[in-house]
Amino acid sequence: MADRQLKLGFILHGVGPGWDDWRHPDAQVDASTSLPFYVRQAQAAERGKFDYLFVADSVSINARSSPHYLNRFEPLTILSAVAAVTDRIGLVATSTVSYNEPFNLARQFASLDHLSGGRAGWNVVTSWLAGSADNYGKAEHLGHAERYRLADEYLDVVKGLWDSWEDDALVRDKASGQFLNADKLHELGHKGEFLSVKGPLNISRSPQGQPVIFQAGSSEDGRTFAARHAEAIFTHQEDLAEGQAFYADLKARARGFGRDPEKLFILPGARPVVGSTEEEAERLHGELAGLVxxxxxxxxxxxxxxxxxxxxxxxxxxxxxxxxxxxxxxxxxxxxxxxxxxxxxxxxxxxxxxxxTPKGGFVGTPEQLADRFQLWLEKRGSDGFNLFESLPGQLEVFVDQVVPILQQRGIYKQDYAGKTFRENLGLDVPVNRNTAARLTRSAA
Amino acid sequence: MADRQLKLGFILHGVGPGWDDWRHPDAQVDASTSLPFYVRQAQAAERGKFDYLFVADSVSINARSSPHYLNRFEPLTILSAVAAVTDRIGLVATSTVSYNEPFNLARQFASLDHLSGGRAGWNVVTSWLAGSADNYGKAEHLGHAERYRLADEYLDVVKGLWDSWEDDALVRDKASGQFLNADKLHELGHKGEFLSVKGPLNISRSPQGQPVIFQAGSSEDGRTFAARHAEAIFTHQEDLAEGQAFYADLKARARGFGRDPEKLFILPGARPVVGSTEEEAERLHGELAGLVxxxxxxxxxxxxxxxxxxxxxxxxxxxxxxxxxxxxxxxxxxxxxxxxxxxxxxxxxxxxxxxxTPKGGFVGTPEQLADRFQLWLEKRGSDGFNLFESLPGQLEVFVDQVVPILQQRGIYKQDYAGKTFRENLGLDVPVNRNTAARLTRSAA
Structure with missing residues (x-):
């Protein structure tokens, strides 16, 4: 087995990421609000040992929005539902720091982490389309730099809330009657530039300690933010050289923040089109392109x-x-x-x-796809991929035909390594800041 | 079969509503964040044809909070999970109008309604314990009257967002390529005393049109609010005469707002303790009281x-x-x-x-419990009850021993009448304000 294993995520996107994908003869037109559709895809991805499911998001639409943006499930609710009918796959929900109260967001993610047995991930976004502020009674969007300053502070607050309970704060001893060890429940008492949050959170520390942090922006500020906070980056390079440059840059930045660069996964999006022959794959891609x-x-x-x-x-x-x-x-x-x-x-x-209808080199036979994935992994163009389903049924094809090849080559897991998303990614549970402070105090 | 059927809800409350319930020998101490515990109770309640599951809430704790408040699932996430493993039972989540963005709240409830096939309910609360504002960077709590003014406006905004899509706005015709009928997607454009929300919502109108509205306050302002907006009221009378007075008052108020009073259900909380004999029931209640x-x-x-x-x-x-x-x-x-x-x-x-440890007359044999419920229903002390589980296992006992008696007497359904929560309660889908306006315009 190779040292580095390919990480794979699957993007649950209802009617599909392309504007006209829903017009495909096999497409389910109401997929975006169909729980059975989501469950079927989630269970197929889990059968393929995918590391996680990913739900993108946005918070404003208009009559010109694409079918995929226009009408869709809210990420935390749909992933909570999916959690109940899956076992091991990670569940990454996109939520914005601009229009959610940090107390509510910290709480809903902790709740998802508890109910999924430790499989929650948060894709932190700051950048929204024009129009969003109007849905929240805000005068206007923050500027780019200001948004990332807010995001830094927001993340610190949310992590602080997740840490407000130490792991062993709940004693729950029937004999003595002690439920809580009050010394291990901590107020946050945050008052910063943008936020003021007292805490503690009203849900105990979850199985992962803190959900896994994803990030998806690749501007200069976005890269700095990701290198500092993120454990996985959803990016968009299609060309290997481009991917390598981005990869090297982000890993160097992470190192610059004193982090282990192997604990920051770079995951470009890919929309594989798999055919039994090259010709069939090209024909299928043509079907897709022809829809637009x-x-x-x-x-x-x-x-x-x-x-x-x-x-x-x-x-x-x-x-x-x-x-x-x-x-x-x-x-x-x-x-x-x-x-x-x-x-x-x-x-x-x-x-x-x-x-x-990007091709990105991901149109081909199962062997060709596996070659491509292996190349990107070994050449450090990425640590894996975030997959869109290109055409109806392609997820199943990928799971049945590409995954076994990746497994045979030893670059993809035969099964999940553990129970939580962190265990499966090989990421440590973050040290609880309050436990750390206690240990420092008692050592002094 | 009697004209009026008893409505029953079950309150999912983890470790139990009493401070020391968790110390019972059979209590599961980590119930409050255990999905399997919630699923087991949800499925038992559905086996008993309960109309709905109810999740209470609060948004601040401290080290003196009771075990039940201290650590628990967030309502919308846990009910989304429960939705995936149940079929017919309603799912009522408590959310406050004080600390949630109305766009986010409207969206999450619509998402829950879609993913559950039309089973969402929203318990609207305005009154929170001291300390809540500190978790949201708010200087202080609004006054009582102001809170209800906000609640009125908030409800109007949320319902407006739920109506921003007409039922047939999504055309989804593969042949013509028309996905949306843009004439049936509407901005809200709300600018009021407290809120400013443009819309439209980014999820289509859900199976119930609007989730069922619950309310739980019984102050003067709370009663007015409930009579105006609510379709069910969670209340707390234990004495029949008190119940009748509250019932008559609320139904009269609803009539005063031009509403059909039979479409507003009055549902007091009850914590039944069922024993095979009166003595056993008293002994079990003693066990409960002895824990405190x-x-x-x-x-x-x-x-x-x-x-x-x-x-x-x-x-x-x-x-x-x-x-x-x-x-x-x-x-x-x-x-x-x-x-x-x-x-x-x-x-x-x-x-x-x-x-x-309130008794409230709900301690006795299955026959006695059924008598009591029937009396309250027939004497119009209530339209049903919101049940807490008093002691571990009592939900199953209730389902197996009390429900069949209620069914034999014709005052409780043999099975769910329909698929959605509204169908099961006999409540109409609210008329979409934009569809109504269109019909008025085209008639003019």
């Missing part, structure tokens, strides 16, 4: 650029440069990818269609 | 009075009158009950112990 209209591809592109209206430009012309500049403020990574494609001479329409 | 120490009974009493420290008084003396006055501000119903007991000449200690 230019109009919707342009709208999808707009979503990464503050809901910009790209239909006003000639699709056979160049990508409008001033828009890319604007986009850097809201979604830096999308913007950079588009600029790179424009530099290659692609037209606006070509860029939109490419973004709508 | 005077010290904890006084602490439990304090919780209803702004965390007042009752241990400073002589337990054999009278209930301190000035404290009752203070208590009226935070928990009017508890305060009135205590004042009534004091007027009967009970000492502080006696009052504390009585409050800690």
């Amino acid at each position: 209209s230019l109009e919707n591809a342009l709208r999808a592109l707009g979503r990464s650029f503050n809901d910009h209206n790209f239909s006003q430009y000639d699709p056979d012309g160049a990508f409008p440069a001033h828009v890319a500049e604007e986009g850097r403020k809201s979604n830096q990574s999308a913007s950079e990818k588009v600029l790179a494609a424009a530099a290659q001479g692609l037209t606006l329409g070509q860029i939109a269609l490419r973004v709508a | 120490s005077l010290e904890n009974a006084l602490r439990a009493l304090g919780r209803s009075f702004n965390d007042h420290n009752f241990s400073q008084y002589d337990p054999d003396g009278a209930f301190p009158a000035h404290v009752a006055e203070e208590g009226r501000k935070s928990n009017q119903s508890a305060s009135e009950k205590v004042l009534a007991a004091a007027a009967q000449g009970l000492t502080l200690g006696q009052i504390a112990l009585r409050v800690a």
Whole structure:
């Protein structure tokens, strides 16, 4: 067995990440709010020993939003439901620090961690589309740098709440009648730039101590934040060299914060299309690409650029440069990818269609897919992948045909190593700050 | 079969509602964060055709909090998990309007309603214990009247968000490529005294249109709020005459708001202790009462009075009158009950112990319990009950021994009438305000 094992996540996304995916003949059109659909996918991913399920999120829509954003389950509720019918797979919910009370968020994640037997993960997001603030009575969005300052403080508060109970605070001794050891329950007493939270949390420390922290932004501030706090990064490189550069940068930054870089997993998104032959795989990818209209591809592109209206430009012309500049403020990574494609001479329409149905080298036979995954792992382009289901049924195909090859090659686990998500990822339970302080005091 | 059928709810409360319940020899001490414990109880209640499961809540604790408050699941996450392993039983989660963003709350309840196939209920609370505001960076608690003004506005916003999608807004026609009928997706555009929320909600209208609204306060403002908005009221009368007075008052108030009073269910809490003989039942109740120490009974009493420290008084003396006055501000119903007991000449200690292990006439044989329930139903003291499990195993005893008698008497359903909670309660799906407006416009 290889030293480093490939980590795999599966993104539960209902009708599919592409604008027109729902039009596929086999697509279930109401998938986004169907518990049976989610359970079927979750159980298939668990059969394939996937490390985790991932639910993305956003908090505002309008009539121009894509089917996938428009109507979907809220992450914490759907993952709580999925927890009850799965056993070992991690459950990563996206939640924003901008519009959730930290006490509520800390509590719901701790609750999910308890009820899942230690399988919760939190994908921390700060960047939202224009319009979100209006759903929360906020005058406006914070600026990019300010958002990350809030995120730093927020994370400290949430971790502090998770630590407000020491592991052995609950005595629960029937004979003596002592339920709680009050010395091991701690107020947080936080008063900072953005937040003021007293604590303690009203749920005990959960099996993982703290849910696993994911992060998904790749701007400069996002990278710093991830290197400091995250245990896994959901990223978007499609090219190995690009992946390697990102990988090396993030691992170096983590080292810079005194962290073990092997405890920060870099996980690009991938949308594999598996066929029994190369031709079949290409035909299937063609089915997928054929679903997308230019109009919707342009709208999808707009979503990464503050809901910009790209239909006003000639699709056979160049990508409008001033828009890319604007986009850097809201979604830096999308913007950079588009600029790179424009530099290659692609037209606006070509860029939109490419973004709508990325190939990313993940179209091929099971052997080819396994080769590709192995290459990225061994060349340190990533530590694994975050998989989207490209076409209905592809998750099952992947589990039945690609996973066994990865296992045979010794780069993917035969079974889960433990019970909790942290155990399965090889991550330690974070030291409880209050226990640490107690030990320091008693040593002094 | 009788006209009116008894409604039954079961309160999922982990270690039990009494301070020392966890010390019972058969009690599972870690029940409050055990999914298997919750699932076992949920499935037993569903076997007994209970109308709903109920999860109470609070948002602040300290080292003096009772075991039941101290450490427990967050309601929406645990009920989402329970939803995945039950089929027909309603799922009522308590959430406060004081410390949740209405967009998040509306969304999580809609998500629960979708994933449960239409079984969500929301117990709207406004009144919280001292200390809560500190967990949310708020300077202080709103006053009683202001809280209910906020609750009115909040409910209107949440219902407006639930209505932001008309029932048939999602077209999802693969042939034409139309996913959404944008004319049937509506912004809310609310700007009021307390809240400002644009909408629309990012999840479509759920199977019940709107989750069932519960309410649990019985102050003057609470009654008005309930009569206006609630479809079920969780109340606390133990004496039939008291129950009848409350019942008549609330039904009259509902009529005053132009509502059908039969669509507002009055459901007092009850903690039945069932024995095969009266003696066995009394012995079991004695076991329960014997678990409570005077010290904890006084602490439990304090919780209803702004965390007042009752241990400073002589337990054999009278209930301190000035404290009752203070208590009226935070928990009017508890305060009135205590004042009534004091007027009967009970000492502080006696009052504390009585409050800690109420009998309420629900101690007896299965026949006696059925008699009691039937009496309350027929005399219109209530429309049913919200049951606590008094001692470990009593839920199963109730389901196996009391439910069949109620069914034989024709005052309790043989099976669920429909799929959704509303269908099972005989409540209509609320008319969507945007659909109503459209119909009015097209008629004009």
